[in-house]
Amino acid sequence: MEFLVASGIGWTTACGIYLLLRGRTFPVVLGLTILGYATNAFIFAMGRLWIGMPPIIGAAGGAADPLPQALVLTAIVIGFATTGIVIEMAVRSQHECGSDQVDGAEPAAGPHR
Template sequence: MEFLVASGVGVMTAAGIYLMLRGRTFPVVLGLAMITYAVNVFLFATGRLTLDRPPVLNGAEAYTDPLPQALVLTAIVISFGMSALVVVLALRSYLESGGDEIDVIGEAEVARRIERDGVSGPEARR
């Protein structure tokens, strides 16, 4: 069971990193979501994977630790807010530049500064 969960976390992390290294903003947002899901599963799995057991029992019997479950709930709320912020930033960037290519966004900003200030070369990139 642990090998299956560890493999799933590894695959989700690898997919998230691959997507975050893409040159467009939408795959970067998906990659960020994949990495947060991988971290949530990892945190949940640290509380010992036991089936059909309540979170805490009386005595010294084996129990499932409730702390990772609370951490996962907190991480889900934080990742939802972070994902909403990144989606809004990506949408704003798309509307400003007309595309979601990361290189195009930088070039559009440089072109806008050249038109506005009449400066070209390295000074426009500052």
């Protein structure tokens, strides 16, 4: 199971990085979002699964660690906010430049097009 979780996080990270390196703004925004999901899954997986442990230290010997859940919840909220800001900047850039290329310039049409 650990191999599957690690492979899933690795593939999600690789897909996010691939999309970040694209030239258009929508794949870049999608890549940032997917990379955020991979980071959240990584943080959540590092917290381990505690079965039968209380969430608060009490009479039982141990307690589940609430820190990974709190970090992931905070990261999800921050991820939504930054995705909204990046989408707004992409729309504004397309309106200003007339292109959805990341650098604002359309690539030159070569003989292969």
